[in-house]
Amino acid sequence: MKPTLTYNNKQYPLDTQKTLLENLESQAVPVEFQCRDGYCGACCSVIESGEVNYQTTPMAYLRDKEVLLCCSKSTQSITIKSK
Ligand code: FES
Secondary structure (H helix, E strand, O other): OOOEEEEOOEEEEOOOOOOHHHHHHHOOOOOOOOOOOOOOOOOEEEEEEOOOEEOOOOOOOOOOOEEEHHHEEOOOOEEEEEO
8 A cells, every 4th residue: 555644634645755845735735835845843743653764853842742744754655734
């Protein structure tokens, strides 16, 4: 089964090579972002289920369950909500 990205209750195909932000952009989903580099926190969202990997440790402060869409990828299906 192909992995999916569920964002605000809508399901999209997940490209595991792309960041979550790039995945949403490729589906024309409007997402807030600024730096695209893990420090401004504008793209911060909440993980409802699933796990992400960061290429480099993000600079922005994250609470439990929060994720930065611009610099994280997932290898499995994931469910996220905007804040
Ligand atoms: S866009 Fe700035 S942290 Fe993601």
